[in-house]
Amino acid sequence: MRKKLSPRKLVAQRYGVSVRTLLRWEGGSVHGFPRGYEINGRHYHDDEELDNFDASLGLRNTEAA
Numbered sequence: 001m002r003k004k005l006s007p008r009k010l011v012a013q014r015y016g017v018s019v020r021t022l023l024r025w026e027g028g029s030v031h032g033f034p035r036g037y038e039i040n041g042r043h044y045h046d047d048e049e050l051d052n053f054d055a056s057l058g059l060r061n062t063e064a065a
Helices: 008-015 019-029 047-056
Strands: 005-007 037-039 042-046
Touching (some): 005 008, 008 042
Antiparallel strands (some): 037 042
16 A cells, blocks of 8 residues: 655645744754655655544544534
């Protein structure tokens, strides 16, 4: 089964932050935020990993509805 990946820009929109803020989160400023994947020079995040991160904070995924 393939992983569902979201581009960095959509992940930033998901959390209501800028891409620059997301870069800081990826760098470790937010403990437990999942590292992204680079594929052909573009950056993506695994949606399941983001959902697990949200669950660890007690957040629910509003995208799934």
